[in-house]
Amino acid sequence: MEKKRYQGALNDKDRSKQKLIQAVGIVIQDKGYTGLTVTNISKAAGLDRKLIKLYFGSVDNLIEIYVKSKDYWVAATGDAGIMIENNQGKDTKQILKNLLLNQLDYFYENEEMQKIVLWQISQRSQIMYQVCEEREQLSSTFFALTDKELKGNDVDLRAIAGLLVAGIYYMVLHAKTTDSLFCEIDINNPEGMKRIKEAISLVLEYAYSNKTQS
Structure with a gap:
């Protein structure tokens, strides 16, 4: 032996x-x-x-x-990665909605990720650059599917998603660091969080239902 x-x-x-x-x-x-x-x-x-x-x-x-x-970005997207992999360019709205709502919940609850994002936006570093590049790879895969679904329509989904993601980051960081209202909304309160989630869903409904033919 x-x-x-x-x-x-x-x-x-x-x-x-x-x-x-x-x-x-x-x-x-x-x-x-x-x-x-x-x-x-x-x-x-x-x-x-x-x-x-x-x-x-x-x-x-x-x-x-x-x-x-820590797989911050993977964890924050929930099951969006699997949905993207299985998607054939149809109903990408649901993927984006899930991704944004999961990100909001995860970011709000994860203090370490909040500190990481503060680091990302306040100081240039090679580490954060590489992390952002990996996150963008997932975005590129997703937007390739939306381009297929929204082909021929004048909808700038990248700009819309960018504003929503940035809004999520700022509202969470604002609520966590100042513990004050933003546009008379307190996301530290369940009702305030619910309003933001409903607004995200509404924006996506509008973006996908008001497509202008080129």
């Missing part, structure tokens, strides 16, 4: 790497993206700061691994 090889050192390394990756999230929640330093991350992990360079090469590589491992 073959003897099992000793895996102690390997397991210790894997555990340490996971602690460092998780520590990135802890620092983001406690200090925001500006707190993502070698010192803060290693302290949150309870490990020697030298391990960051040893295991990841740089703190930027560690942060990138953390952001990608």
Whole structure:
């Protein structure tokens, strides 16, 4: 019978790497993206700061691994990815509606994602650029389907979706950071959240039902 090889050192390394990756999230929640330093991350992990360079090469590589491992954008889209894959250019309105409403719920509940988006829009970084590029790949696949469905119609769905996504981000960040009304709506209140969801659905109904022939 073959003897099992000793895996102690390997397991210790894997555990340490996971602690460092998780520590990135802890620092983001406690200090925001500006707190993502070698010192803060290693302290949150309870490990020697030298391990960051040893295991990841740089703190930027560690942060990138953390952001990608969380699958923020995949989680925020819910089952939209599967719906897009199975879609043949028909009823893309339902896909977009699901995507936006899932994104609203996920973004509102996920403090880490809120901090990540604040980082994305307030500071240029290669990490955030790569994350945005991956998100855009999903958008490109979806819009290729809408182009097929809306061919010959003067509907700028990209602009409409862009405004809705930006509105979701801003309203959530506004509500979470100022705890005040926006256009007399409080999305921290279930009734306010319901109104925003109904407005998203209404905008999409209008966009898809008022198609002007070219």
